[in-house]
Amino acid sequence: MVVGELTIESELVVIGGGPGGHAAACRASELGVDTTLVDDRPALGGSWLHEACVPSKQLVRLAATIRGARAAATSGVEFSTPRIDIERLRARTDETIARIAEDLTTRCRRQEVRHVVGTARFESGRQLAVAGSSVAPRLRFRRAIIAAGSRERWPDGLRRDHPRITGTAEALRRPSLCDRVLVMGGSASGLEVASIYAALGSTVTLVYAGDELIPHADADLTACVATHLRGQLASITPGVSIAGVDDIDGVDDIDGGVRVSFDDGSPPQDFERVVIAIGRASNLDDLDLARTKVQLDEAGWITVDECLQTTDPRIFAIGDATGEPMLALKAAHQGHLAAERVAGWESTFDARAIPAVLFTEPPLAWCGLTERQLAEQSIPFAVQRSQWVAAGTAGNLPDGDGFTKIIYDPDTQLVLGVGIVGAGAGELIAESALALEMGAVLTDLAATVHPHPSASETIGALARGPTGTDGV
Incomplete structure (x- = not known):
């Protein structure tokens, strides 16, 4: 670390302290890379923690509890109308966010990641200026990882300061x-x-x-x-x-x-x-990427290869900065992989094994290639579908109203994609993500013994059909 002209030299600089940037910084430091993390918030976590995923999941659980109480009446159990203390609910959310933010900061400290609070912009492909930081107004680096995240889009002509x-x-x-x-x-x-x-x-x-x-x-x-x-x-x-x-x-x-x-x-x-x-828009406008060799695609997102490297060989990009899918889990996974590339590993990113979950009621989850993507790429595929109510096991569960589908190669029976709608879809999709990661075929899923009675049985049952092993 050189302080001569208030410039810090770091082997790696990570821009953004959300799930992707935090994962990248901690993983790189773990692998022995001198790492500096720059974020414009004093509390780490990005929009994932402070605006989106964590606050929403607090409310998703509450909504599920309320709906579950209402649905219990059909089974003969009735509850009084719930009273919602909105101030207590808000306070609970704030406490959860503060606790997670402190945990993220603690992890950085333990991994010896240098945390600089300020707004970064590139002065060249080797140097950053950090506005608002007296600790490191300039940072020189050998490698950089852009994890700048995204922000909410807003329609033209509509006031942002209206209280309603x-x-x-x-x-x-x-x-x-x-x-x-x-x-x-x-x-x-x-x-x-x-x-x-x-x-x-x-x-x-x-x-x-x-x-x-x-x-x-x-x-x-x-x-x-x-x-x-x-x-x-x-x-x-x-x-x-x-x-x-x-x-x-x-x-x-x-x-x-x-x-x-x-x-x-x-x-x-x-x-x-x-x-x-x-939807969401990029946070790239203020980074001065024109001072680097980093190029954007037509939609304004950073172009990267399977190694997450941009068109500037010293700079990597991860998470929302690279466009869809905009998922915290994708950002964190890419963060680990980009850090490993910086450390000299041969890690590469494959988006097919990234699961997406929509936490509505009922929830929806999918991973792999969709029917539309396969058709657009002229890839042959076949589909097995099953409504949970049609399955003797899942249909008898309290939340048995669901739907599972498996997309596969009709010749090799390679699993290409899976989609699930129903209670617990976000948990059920993990098995399918593993199947895609390991290159599983239908017989692998068919041979897996699933808990009974459970919605997960529909995955095994669907896989058994095309393999000729149908039955219990």
Whole structure:
């Protein structure tokens, strides 16, 4: 470390302290690489911890508890109407976030990762300026990993400072009990917010500009989720955006509501809260990447190869900075792999084994290639599907309303993709992710003994059909 001109030299600089950046920094230091982590927040964790995943999962569990209590009535068990202490709920979320942030900082300290608080931008392909840092206003590096994350997109012409209009981050971090809520956007976070607020007792209206929900998943999976959501929400309308928002009382009255007009010409509607969930945009604008050899794709994301190396050989990029899928688990996995590349390992990234989970009610999970992707690539495939209610075991479970599919190569029976809709889908998909990682064929899944009775049995049952080993 050289302090001559207030410049710190580090073998590796990681930009961003979210799940990807934190994983990269700790793994690199573990492998003996002198590492500096730069993040603009004093508390590590990025939007994953402070805005998105962690706050939402607190509410997802609460929503599941409320729905479970209501559903128990069909089995003869009745509960009184739940009373929700919203301030206590918010405090609990804040406590959880603070605890995880402290744990992340402790891990960095134990791994001897140098943590610099400030906003980084490139001065060249070898040096960073860090605004707001008196400790390291400049950093020289041999290698850099960009883990800058992403931010919520916002529609043009809509005020960001209106007390009744928020993004998903605010809706999840600071939930409120409202009679009428509008969610604009069919993104994963939008569907989760809609499902959560419906469980909390709000009448929720969902509109989205596109033609389909969750276009990255197969249509049969999303159709199953949409059917359930229609039973929870007041309405779901595709091909619609907000045209205008007016205060009902003519002022920004925090105790009032808003009147929303739509671009399809339908009558305006009144809401207490409007949540914008139209996807995410890159955080790359302020990095001055033009001073490096890093190139972006047409959508504005960093171009990387299977080694996660950018077009500047000294710089790697991971997580949301590289575009879809924008998942914390992808960022963390890529963080480990990029750190290993810096340390001289031959690690490579394969997106097919990355599972995606949508925490609606019911949840949806998938991994591998989708039917659409396979068709676009002209890859032959076959599909096995099963409704849980049609399976003697899963259908007899309390949450037996679900759906499983396996996509495979009809000649080699290589597993190409798996999709699951139903209670516990996020846990059930792990087996399939392992199957894809190890290059499993259907006989591998068919030979696996699954717990009974359980929804996981549908995976084994589906695999047995094409292998000629059908039966118990």
